[in-house]
Amino acid sequence: MKKLSKADHLKIFSYMLKIRRFEERSAQLYGMGHIGGFCHLYIGQEAVVVGVLMTIKKNDSVVTTYRDHGHMIARGLNPKKIMAELTGRSDGYSAGKGGSMHMFSKENNFYGGHGIVGAQVPIGTGIAFTHKYNGDKNICRTYIGDGAMNNGQVFEAFNLAALWQLPVLYIIENNKYGMGTAVDRAAAGSHLYKRGEAFGIKGEILDGMNVYSVIKAAEKAGEYVRSGKGPYILEVQTYRYRGHSMSDPAKYRTKDELEKYKNSDPIEIVKEEILKKKIASKKELEKLNKEIIEEIKSAVDFALESNFPSSEELYTDVYI
Amino acid sequence: MSTEILMPALSPTMTEGNLTKWLVKEGQEIKAGDVIAEIETDKATMEVEAVDEGFVEKLLYKEGDINIPVNKPIALISSEKDSSIEIKDKKFEKSSKKEINKTKESNSNAQEVNKDPNKDTITMRQAIRDTIAEEMRKEKKVFILGEEVAEYQGAYKVTQGLLDEFGKKRVIDTPISEHGFTGLAVGAAFKGLIPIVEFMTFNFSMQAIDQIINSAAKTLYMSGGQINCPIVFRGPNGAAAQVAAQHSQDFSSWYAHVPGLKVVSPSTPLNAKGLLREAIRDPNPVIFLENEILYGLKGEILSDENFTIPFGKANIAKEGKDTTIVTYSIMLHKSLEAAKILQEKHNLDIEVIDLQSLRPLDSETIINSVKKTNRIVTVEESWPFASIGSEIVNLVQKNAFDYLDAPIIKINSADVPMPYSSELEKLYLPQIDDIVKAVKEVNYI
Incomplete structure (x- = not known):
């Protein structure tokens, strides 16, 4: 693993914090009725996407599930436009037509935000196919929830990716529950990454609460895939603090279990590392936190001041 | 002995x-x-x-x-x-x-055509293949994938010779994995390539219909216009011969129902060329519904490699003044046969409209024809409930109500799964006699 600079540590901290603060604010806006429909929060899982972010190249592609707010922030997208989309405004990334689950930014090679469990896996494999077809040496990172790992099209995509040696890095975000069903009640066999073995796809399992272990594994896996050896699977063990969506009280798990994970909070781990290495003081980190709170506040203001799409917009973007 | x-x-x-x-x-x-x-x-x-x-x-x-x-x-x-x-x-x-x-003069195959003195008369099969090849020569982003399209030369020989010319990078055999390879092709289209997805038959597209509708058709809208999906889904649609319920159904109204998709269905080598070229060049997802029985049909084509037929434009296959028949795909040929019989036996001059494009639909041509003939029969192979004909009935009652001299008759396949037995199959599918009977009925004969 490349040595992380001081700036890297601070980047990691601020991105993770930005996702946390953004999601907390999203929950608040949902409660106030500004965000509607389904809204899936990323709180607790921040180390996964930010760890991967540290290994990504500008022209690499990303495709993910409907739990996508954190992914967009980590891709460097503008929180104002994300929040505008969540609140259904015309300034949102999808002009108010996608919402929380369906957000895209082509110019940033972010291909969604997909609402159908598992559908993003063949799509991400197809984006990787294009990288290979074009010979551009870029790769596609395709995120998969643990729930999707029981969906047939995922294995069809694995087969194709291995058969055609496509540059796709599959990242399973195993947050232990597919909606309310625990992984061991849904998936036969042991670890999810081992399901690639049947196709000859290598993989590994890692601690997704610790961003440094994510960076280490993602870097190695990214290099493997970029070198033309075909797909690779990372199973990242993580945990969502909130329910599956805003309307889920998460009664299928114990308070103790939740507390256990909160005690190894991914942001706290980074904070401790920064303090231990004397990269920044507590005070400086608190200042950073305040700046992020302000940034998210201004994103909310921007969103709520933005217009709703005009009625003409109903009929645009069906065809080009 | x-x-x-x-x-x-x-x-x-x-x-x-x-x-x-x-x-x-x-x-x-x-x-x-x-x-x-x-x-x-x-x-x-x-x-x-x-x-x-x-x-x-x-x-x-x-x-x-x-x-x-x-x-x-x-x-x-x-x-x-x-x-x-x-x-x-x-x-x-x-x-x-x-x-x-x-x-x-009847059905033939691609090889035989080469010996034909009339160079511009080719089969439907060859028209489709030639158009794919022509567009692949012009645009490197175009590639074709599907089951048996490469080494086997196409389950119906439509892709014959493409592997030799374009190589395995662009002519790709897939496993029997429709959901996977359709989703992969949709992802490739999002990223800027132009995939042609061959379904061995459209029956198998049901395995992949989530990717066609939820991903290909909707992403442009859901992304606020950022991500389009330039892709063609093609293959034989509808009944072949005695392949029974799971391998004989018409998906025209299924797909035409979906905003974000364009749906076309050729009836001749000529419009197969024009519509397919338009489909490959269209930046939107296009469903291109072929018909297995028509693959051997010969017809004249235009050799112009830029000839396209714009979507949403029907073709008046035969002009007439007494009754309008609106149809598409293989039923065009049965309708034309019926028109001949009606002319000879009942002196009725039938106008036959070949829709070519189902979505967008050329309502103007249909309405204008009804205003002229005052009678209309729709003929298609799909099931009757919520079919293309149902939509036309709606269109006509709304726009030409006062011009109608008889209730509209809709001819469809029987409202049952396709039976295997050839005798029952004949009863299931619309036949020339059914069309003749319906036209007589709207003329009160």
């Missing part, structure tokens, strides 16, 4: 075959299971095995003879060696020229 060896039916839609090679000579002894000939069908070249043992008495066709009807004797086998039969090398019985000429 002689036994006849008949031209075998080697595929569901085969009506005739070509004798590419004899592997036995006259006078030769054969055993059951010996390969005696190679027959080219509408789909592939197949080996024919002897069923009985004996001696080859006579080869009734020579190598290279084409369009030999199914069930026509191709050789005679005798149970005993006749000393009068000499083993001959090349001296074949002259095949009946008359027989061949008689069948030449």
Whole structure:
């Protein structure tokens, strides 16, 4: 693993914090009725996407599930436009037509935000196919929830990716529950990454609460895939603090279990590392936190001041 | 005593075959299971095995003879060696020229076309293949994938020769994995390539329908116009011949229901070329519904490599003043036959509209025709409930209510799963007689 600079540590901290603060604010806006429909929060899982972010190249592609707010922030997208989309405004990334689950930014090679469990896996494999077809040496990172790992099209995509040696890095975000069903009640066999073995796809399992272990594994896996050896699977063990969506009280798990994970909070781990290495003081980190709170506040203001799409917009973007 | 060896039916839609090679000579002894000939069908070249043992008495066709009807004797086998039969090398019985000429005008295959003196008359199969090849030559982003499209040369020989010309990077055999490879192709289209996805038949597209509708059709909208999906889904649609319920259904109204998709269905080699080129060049997802029975249909084409037919434009296949028939795909041909009968027997001058494009639909041409004829019958192969005809009924009642002199009649397949038995299959599908009867009914005859 490349040595992380001081700036890297601070980047990691601020991105993770930005996702946390953004999601907390999203929950608040949902409660106030500004965000509607389904809204899936990323709180607790921040180390996964930010760890991967540290290994990504500008022209690499990303495709993910409907739990996508954190992914967009980590891709460097503008929180104002994300929040505008969540609140259904015309300034949102999808002009108010996608919402929380369906957000895209082509110019940033972010291909969604997909609402159908598992559908993003063949799509991400197809984006990787294009990288290979074009010979551009870029790769596609395709995120998969643990729930999707029981969906047939995922294995069809694995087969194709291995058969055609496509540059796709599959990242399973195993947050232990597919909606309310625990992984061991849904998936036969042991670890999810081992399901690639049947196709000859290598993989590994890692601690997704610790961003440094994510960076280490993602870097190695990214290099493997970029070198033309075909797909690779990372199973990242993580945990969502909130329910599956805003309307889920998460009664299928114990308070103790939740507390256990909160005690190894991914942001706290980074904070401790920064303090231990004397990269920044507590005070400086608190200042950073305040700046992020302000940034998210201004994103909310921007969103709520933005217009709703005009009625003409109903009929645009069906065809080009 | 002689036994006849008949031209075998080697595929569901085969009506005739070509004798590419004899592997036995006259006078030769054969055993059951010996390969005696190679027959080219509408789909592939197949080996024919002897069923009985004996001696080859006579080869009734020579190598290279084409369009030999199914069930026509191709050789005679005798149970005993006749000393009068000499083993001959090349001296074949002259095949009946008359027989061949008689069948030449009917369904044929791509090879045969090359010998046709009229260069601009080709089969539907060849029209589709040529258009794919022409567009692949022009645009490197275009590639084709599907089951058996490359090494096998296409399950229906539509992609014949493409692998040789474009290589395996652009002509890609997939596993039997529709959901996976359709989703992969959609992802490739999001990223800027132009995939042509061949479904061996559209029946198998149901395995992948989530990716077609939820991903391909909706992402432009859901991304606020950022991510389009330039892709063509093509393959045979509707009934073939006796392949029964799971392999014979018409998806035209299924797909035409979906905003974000364009749906077209050619009826002739000419509009197959124009519509397919338009489909490949269109930046939106296009469903291109072919018909297996029409693959061998010959027709004139325009050799202009930029000839396209804009979507949303119907073709008036036959002008008339008495009744409008609106149809598409294979039913165009049945409708034209019906129009002929109606002219001859009932002196009715029928206007036949070939929709070509189902979404967008050319409502203007339909309405104008109804305003002229005041009577309309729709003819299609899909099931009756919420079919393309249902939409046309709505259109006409809304826009030409006062012009109608009779209630509209909608002709569809029977509202049941497709049966296997050929007799029931005939009853299931709209027939020429059904069309004649409906037109008479709207004319109160």
